[in-house]
Amino acid sequence: MQGIAQDIPLEHFVVVSSILFSIGVYGVLARRNAVLILMSMELMLNAVSINMVAFAVYTAPSLFVGIIFAIFVITIAAAEVGLALAIVLRVFRNRGTANVDEVDTLRW
Amino acid sequence: MTQIFFDIMAATAIVGGLGVVLVRNTVYAALFLILSLMGVAGFYVLLSVEFLALVQVLIYGGAVTVLLLFALMLTRTRDMFEGATDGPQKPIAAVVGLALLAAFITMIYKTQWPRDVNELTTVPFNDIGTALFNRWAVPFEIASGVLLVALVGAVVIAMQEEGEP
Amino acid sequence: MADAWVLPALPVAGFVLLLLFSPWLPRKGDWLAILLMGTSFGLVFPIANDVADSIGRGGFHGVEVSREWFNVQGYIEIRMGTFVDQITLVMLFVVTFVALLVMIYSTGYMHGERRYGWFYAIVSLFVASMLTLVLADNLLLLYFSWELVGLCSMLLIGYYNDKQSAAEAAKKAFVTTRVGDVGLLIGIIILFTQTHTFNIQEILRTAEEGGIRREWLTAAAVCMLSGAVGKSAQFPLHVWLPDAMEGPTPVSALIHAATMVVAGVYLVARMLPLFEVVRGMPELITALGLTTTMLAAFIGLAQRDIKRVVAYSTLNSLGLMFVALGSGAVGAAMLYLFTHAFFKALLFLACGSVIHATEEQEVDKLGGLWSKMPITAPMFIIGALAMAGLIPLSGYWAKDEILVGVRHGGLSDVVIITVLISLPITALYMIRVVLLTFFGPAKDAHVHEHAHESEPPMSWPLVLLGALAVVSGFVVFEGVGKALGFHSGWLGFIYNPAEGPETYRVNWGLAVSSVALVVAGLVAGLWVWGGEAEPSKRAGAFSPLVYRLFLNRFYVDEAYQLAIDYVVLAAGRVIAVFDRAIVNDTGVNGTGETTWFLGWIGKYQQTGRIPNYALAIVVGVVVIAAVAFGYRA
Numbered sequence: 001m002q003g004i005a006q007d008i009p010l011e012h013f014v015v016v017s018s019i020l021f022s023i024g025v026y027g028v029l030a031r032r033n034a035v036l037i038l039m040s041m042e043l044m045l046n047a048v049s050i051n052m053v054a055f056a057v058y059t060a061p062s063l064f065v066g067i068i069f070a071i072f073v074i075t076i077a078a079a080e081v082g083l084a085l086a087i088v089l090r091v092f093r094n095r096g097t098a099n100v101d102e103v104d105t106l107r108w
Numbered sequence: 109m110t111q112i113f114f115d116i117m118a119a120t121a122i123v124g125g126l127g128v129v130l131v132r133n134t135v136y137a138a139l140f141l142i143l144s145l146m147g148v149a150g151f152y153v154l155l156s157v158e159f160l161a162l163v164q165v166l167i168y169g170g171a172v173t174v175l176l177l178f179a180l181m182l183t184r185t186r187d188m189f190e191g192a193t194d195g196p197q198k199p200i201a202a203v204v205g206l207a208l209l210a211a212f213i214t215m216i217y218k219t220q221w222p223r224d225v226n227e228l229t230t231v232p233f234n235d236i237g238t239a240l241f242n243r244w245a246v247p248f249e250i251a252s253g254v255l256l257v258a259l260v261g262a263v264v265i266a267m268q269e270e271g272e273p
Numbered sequence: 274m275a276d277a278w279v280l281p282a283l284p285v286a287g288f289v290l291l292l293l294f295s296p297w298l299p300r301k302g303d304w305l306a307i308l309l310m311g312t313s314f315g316l317v318f319p320i321a322n323d324v325a326d327s328i329g330r331g332g333f334h335g336v337e338v339s340r341e342w343f344n345v346q347g348y349i350e351i352r353m354g355t356f357v358d359q360i361t362l363v364m365l366f367v368v369t370f371v372a373l374l375v376m377i378y379s380t381g382y383m384h385g386e387r388r389y390g391w392f393y394a395i396v397s398l399f400v401a402s403m404l405t406l407v408l409a410d411n412l413l414l415l416y417f418s419w420e421l422v423g424l425c426s427m428l429l430i431g432y433y434n435d436k437q438s439a440a441e442a443a444k445k446a447f448v449t450t451r452v453g454d455v456g457l458l459i460g461i462i463i464l465f466t467q468t469h470t471f472n473i474q475e476i477l478r479t480a481e482e483g484g485i486r487r488e489w490l491t492a493a494a495v496c497m498l499s500g501a502v503g504k505s506a507q508f509p510l511h512v513w514l515p516d517a518m519e520g521p522t523p524v525s526a527l528i529h530a531a532t533m534v535v536a537g538v539y540l541v542a543r544m545l546p547l548f549e550v551v552r553g554m555p556e557l558i559t560a561l562g563l564t565t566t567m568l569a570a571f572i573g574l575a576q577r578d579i580k581r582v583v584a585y586s587t588l589n590s591l592g593l594m595f596v597a598l599g600s601g602a603v604g605a606a607m608l609y610l611f612t613h614a615f616f617k618a619l620l621f622l623a624c625g626s627v628i629h630a631t632e633e634q635e636v637d638k639l640g641g642l643w644s645k646m647p648i649t650a651p652m653f654i655i656g657a658l659a660m661a662g663l664i665p666l667s668g669y670w671a672k673d674e675i676l677v678g679v680r681h682g683g684l685s686d687v688v689i690i691t692v693l694i695s696l697p698i699t700a701l702y703m704i705r706v707v708l709l710t711f712f713g714p715a716k717d718a719h720v721h722e723h724a725h726e727s728e729p730p731m732s733w734p735l736v737l738l739g740a741l742a743v744v745s746g747f748v749v750f751e752g753v754g755k756a757l758g759f760h761s762g763w764l765g766f767i768y769n770p771a772e773g774p775e776t777y778r779v780n781w782g783l784a785v786s787s788v789a790l791v792v793a794g795l796v797a798g799l800w801v802w803g804g805e806a807e808p809s810k811r812a813g814a815f816s817p818l819v820y821r822l823f824l825n826r827f828y829v830d831e832a833y834q835l836a837i838d839y840v841v842l843a844a845g846r847v848i849a850v851f852d853r854a855i856v857n858d859t860g861v862n863g864t865g866e867t868t869w870f871l872g873w874i875g876k877y878q879q880t881g882r883i884p885n886y887a888l889a890i891v892v893g894v895v896v897i898a899a900v901a902f903g904y905r906a
Binding site for chain 2: 007008009010011012013014015016018019020021022023024025026027029030031032033034035036038039040042043046049050053054057058059061064067068070071072074075076077078079080081082083085086087088089090092093096097098100101
Binding site: 025028029030032037100101103104105106107108 | 876877879880881882883884887888891
C-alpha cells in the first residue's frame with residue numbers, strides 16, 4: 001500500500017471524518033433513548049480517531065502521535081461507555097424510562 | 109484500486125452512521141453501529157495501521173457493542189417499539205448537523221493541503237509498542253487507572269442494594 | 274484691647290457651666306450667670322479707657338489682634354481674632370450692660386419657671402455670640418456668631434415650649450432670618466473669591482481702592498445687605514419680629530430690642546465703606562429703612578397687645594437706623610442704637626412688669642394702672658416719650674442727629690420729609706398705648722384689682738434704664754464727653770478726624786420742626802385717646818378700611834403664606850413627583866424589578882432536558898468555530 005498517498009489525497013479522509021462527525025452530532029441531538037445517544041457519541045469518537053490517524057500517517061509517520069491518540073481514544077471510549085451505561089441502568093431503575101427527555105425534574 | 113477500496117469503506121462507515129441515527133428499532137441501530145465501526149477499521153487497514161484495526165474490531169465490535177446491546181435489553185420499556193425514538197429536536201438537530209458539516213467542508217476547501225507527500229511508510233508494530241511503554245508510559249498508566257475506576261464505578265453505580273428497585 | 278476676647282469667653286463659660294451643673298446649683302445658678310456677665314461688663318471700662326487714650330493720641334483706626342487658625346499652603350490663610358474700634362466699643366457696652374440688667378430682672382420675672390437654669394444658660398450663650406459678632410475681625414467668625422445668635426434667639430422665643438404659638442414663632446423667626454443669612458453667606462463667599470481673605474479691614478481697603486470688580490461687588494453688597502435685612506427685621510423680612518414676642522419679656526428686651534436686631538445695623542455700619550462704593554446701595558438701604566419705619570408706625574397704631582406695639586416701635590426705630598446709615602451718618606445711627614437700647618429695653622421690661630402684675634397683655638383688659646403701679650407707670654411713660662423723641666429726652670438728640678445726617682447725606686428730599694412725617698405718627702401710637710394702659714377707666718375690674726407693683730429685682734432696673742433714657746442723649750455735648758473721659762462729644766468719638774463732623778452743631782430749622790411735630794402728635798393722641806369715651810372705637814371709626822389694613826399688618830404675612838402655598842409648596846410637589854417617579858420607582862424599584870424580570874425570563878432556559886443542553890453546547894461550538902475560522906480567513 002505504499003502508493004496510496006498519490007491515490008487518495010488527505011482531504012478525502014478528513015471529509016469522511018467530518019461527515020461521520022456531523023452524523024454523530026445529529027444523532028446526539030435527535031435521539032430520545034439514552035443508549036442510542038451513546039451510540040452516536042461512539043460515532044463521533046471514531047470520526048475523530050480517523051482524522052488523527054490519517055493526519056499522523058500522512059504528515060508525521062515517525063512520530064505516530066495520532067496512532068497512540070487513537071489507541072487511547074478507544075480505551076477511554078470503552079471505559080466511558082461502561083460507566084455511562086451503568087448510569088443509564090440506574091436511572092432506568094429509578095425513573096422507569098431510558099428516554100432522556102422524560103428525566104427533567106431539574107426544570108423551572 | 110485503492111480508490112475503490114476507500115470508497116467502499118467510506119460508504120460502509122457513512123451508511124452505518126446514518127443507520128444508527130435514523131432507524132426506529134434500537135437493536136437495528138446497534139447493528140448499524142457495528143457496520144460503521146467495521147468501516148472505520150477498514151480505514152485503518154487502508155492507512156496501514158493494522159494494529160489499530162485489530163484493536164478497533166476487538167474492542168468496539170466485541171466489547172462495546174455487546175455492552176450496548178445488554179443495556180438496550182435491560183432498559184426495555186413496553187413502548188420500546190411504538191414510541192418515537194426521535195425527540196422533538198429533530199429538525200433543529202438536522203439543521204445544526206448540516207451547519208456543522210457545512211462549516212467543516214468550507215474549512216477543508218479553504219485549506220492548503222500539502223501536495224508533496226511522497227511515500228507512506230508503514231509503521232512497525234514494535235515501535236508502537238516501544239513508544240507506548242517509553243514515551244507514552246504515563247498516559248498509558250493513567251489510562252489503565254481510568255479503566256479501573258470506570259470498572260469499579262460502574263459496579264458501584266449499577267449495584268442493587270437490599271430492597272432497592 | 275488685646276484681651277478683648279475675654280469678654281465673650283466669660284459668658285461662654287457661663288453657658289457651659291450652667292448647662293452642665295444648673296440643676297445642682299443653688300437657685301439653679303442664676304447668680305453664676307449674673308456674676309460672669311457683670312465681670313464682662315466691668316471689663317468694658319478698661320477697654321473704653323484704652324480706646325479713649327488712643328483717640329486722644331490721634332488717628333485711631335481700630336486695633337486688630339488675631340491668631341492663625343488654618344493655612345492652606347499659603348493659598349488660603351484664615352485668621353481668627355478681634356477688632357476693636359469705636360463702633361465695637363459702643364456695641365460692647367450696650368450688649369453687656371443691657372444683658373446684665375435683663376439677667377437681674379429675670380430673677381424676678383422668670384422666678385419659678387420650669388426651665389430657669391436653661392434660660393440663663395442660653396442667654397449667656399447668646400451674649401457670648403453677640404459679643405463675638407461685634408468683636409470679629411473676619412467675616413467667617415462674624416458669620417459663625419451671626420448664626421449662633423439666630424439660634425439662641427430661636428431657642429429663647431420658643432421658651433414656652435408647651436405653647437403651639439411660641440413654637441411657630443420660633444420657627445418663623447429662624448426661617449425668615451435664614452433667608453437673609455443665606456444671602457449673607459453668599460456675599461461673604463463672593464467677597465472671599467474676589468479678595469482671598471475674610472478679614473474685614475482688608476476687604477474694606479480693597480473695595481475702597483477699587484480692587485473688586487463692580488458686578489461682584491454689587492452682588493456681594495446686596496447679598497450681605499439681605500442678611501442685615503433679615504436679622505434687623507427690615508421690610509420685607511420684618512414679619513418675624515412681632516411674632517417673636519411669644520418669648521418671655523426679658524428675652525424681648527435683650528434680644529429683640531437692644532442687641533440682636535441691631536446686629537444688622539452693626540453689619541451695615543461695619544461694612545459701610547464697601548456699601549458706599551456700590552452705586553445705588555445708599556438709596557436701597559434708605560428705601561428699605563423708610564419702608565420699614567413707616568409700615569411699622571402705621572401698624573403699631575392699630576395693635577391691641579402692648580408688647581406688639583412695642584415690637585412695632587422697635588421696627589420703627591430699626592428703620593430709622595437704616596435710613597441714617599443709608600445717608601452715611603454712622604455717628605447718628607450709632608447714637609440712636611445707643612440710646613434706643615436703653616429706652617426700648619426700658620419699654621419692654623416695663624411691659625413685662627405690667628404683664629407680670631396683671632397676667633394680661635391686651636389693652637382691652639387694661640387701663641387705669643397709673644395708680645396701681647407707681648414705679649412702672651412713670652418709667653413706661655419716660656420710655657414712651659423718649660421713643661417719641663420729646664426734648665430733652667435721649668430719643669430727641671438721636672433723632673435730631675439722624676435728621677442732620679440725612680440732610681447732609683445728599684439723597685432726595687423725600688427722605689427727610691418722610692422721616693419728619695414719621696415723628697408725629699410715632700408720638701401718636703406711643704401716647705395711645707400709654708393712655709390705654711395706664712389711664713382711663715379700668716376695662717377689666719378683676720385685672721385692675723389684682724394689679725400690683727413688681728418686686729425690686731424687676732423694678733429698679735426699670736428706674737436705672739429710665740434715668741439713662743433721660744440722660745444718655747447728652748453725650749452729644751463736648752462737655753459731657755470730656756467728663757466721661759473722652760476727648761470730645763459723641764460725634765468726635767465716632768468719627769475720626771476728617772471723616773465726619775467733629776462737634777455737635779444745631780440745625781435750628783430741623784430742630785424746631787421736629788419738636789413741633791412730636792408735640793403735635795402727642796397732643797393729637799391725647800385728644801383722641803384721652804377722656805372717658807371709648808377711645809379705640811373712636812379712632813377706628815375714622816376709617817374702618819384703613820384701620821383693618823393697619824390691624825392686619827398690611828396683610829404681609831398673608832401674602833407670604835400665599836406665596837409659600839402656591840409657589841414653594843407647589844414647586845415642592847413637582848419635585849416630589851420627580852423624586853417618586855424617577856428616583857424611587859425607576860431608579861431604586863426599577864433596578865430590582867428589572868433584575869427580577871431578567872431572572873424570570875432567564876429561567877426558561879433551564880428546561881431540564883438533556884437534548885436541549887446538548888444542543889446548546891453544539892450550537893456554541895459551531896458558532897465559535899465559525900467565528901474563529903472566519904477570523905483566520
